[in-house]
Amino acid sequence: MRVSEILAGSALALAGLSTGLNILMNNDDGFGSANLRELYKMLKADGHDVFIVAPVNQQSSQGGRSVFTDEPLLVSNSIYDIVPAGSPSIGPDPNDSHIWYYNGTPAACTFMALDYVLPNFANFSVPDLVVTGPNYGTNLGPFVWTLSGTAGAAYAATGRGLPAIAISGSNGAEPYYNVLNSSHPAYQVASVAHRVVKGVIESAKKMDKPKNTPLLPLGYGLNVNIPPVDLSNYTDVPVIHTRMTGSAETNEAVPNPDKPGTFTWANIRPLAPGVNRCVNGDCGLTGETKAVNELGSVSLSIYVVDYTAPNTVDSRKLVQMLAKGKVIPVDDSKAYFGEHAKRFTA
Secondary structure, eight states, X not given: OOHHXXXXXXXXXXXXXXXXXXXXXXXXXXXXXXXXXXXXXXXXXXXXXEEEEEXXXXXXXXXXXXXXXXXXXXXXXXXXXXXXXXXXXXXXXXXXXXXXXXXXXXXXXXXXXXXXXXXXXXXOSSOSEEEEEEESSXXXXXXXXXXXXXXXXXXXXXXXXXXXXXXXXXXXXXXXXXXXXXXXXXXXXXXXXXXXXXXXXXXXXXXXXXXXXXXXXXXXXXXXXXXXXXXXXXXXXXXXXXXXXXXXXXXXXXXXXXXXXXEEEEEOSSOOSGGGOOOSSOTTSEEHHHHHHTTOOEEEEEEESOOOSOOSHHHHHHHHHHHHTTSSOHHHHHHHHGGGHHHHHO
């Protein structure tokens, strides 16, 4: 199935867009990432007004941490020596005023973009869409999602009420200036990412919604992961609508064979049940880990910021237990669960 067909069926809404969008990009691999800049060029070629505000250096595995520098100047050169030590802690690329770096975590870069860079240096203050990545390496499953700076940057935007798409590829790190043609893995990953983003935008245009309706519903975002691709399949690798749970990984602590007396991580076996339990939504969807690693497909999972207060048999039993044990007052549970409280505590 084509990307546009999947996204049109998802009823992701926007309407009235006859011109390009205002798009903010970010990542956790740094503003010199080949993946990031290749997708940036493709989106600009589509007529969108695109700004990058991304970490000055590698900031992987920061999750949603929002850490701002207390140093006004860089104490070391940026990634790939694009800007030297002694430069301001935030500033534009020397060769492109739409590409900015900041000496902070990915989530902090999102906030710096929204509250400083865009209002002061762009033709727009509020983006229509935030795209983070493509990341170097996939971010599959609920546990890894919480670790990813690329995911954290998108989640920060979603929390601010902005549509966001977090994208991760399966390729390794490369500086942007090494990409010379379509045979480069970064170009291929960016092309797949571009097809997905373009599919979201184009399918949203087809929806019969009032003008200026957000691209995605408030509090919703997309997590996209791309399998290994090459010249033979990057133009038509299939996309599957997925969920985060299902075949998902989490870690265990194991002795580090390379440094006795220390520990490192490994993927736990058998797979952990907690990170793979389906609590909400469509439990029939394929897990994104399986979609990417076993089926060789692009996974597209819809996430929401409100992952509390599930309305399930187990949650009703839990609230009933807490209310009967006077851990929570019945009135508090009514306020918390609203119209469902009576049957939860009856």
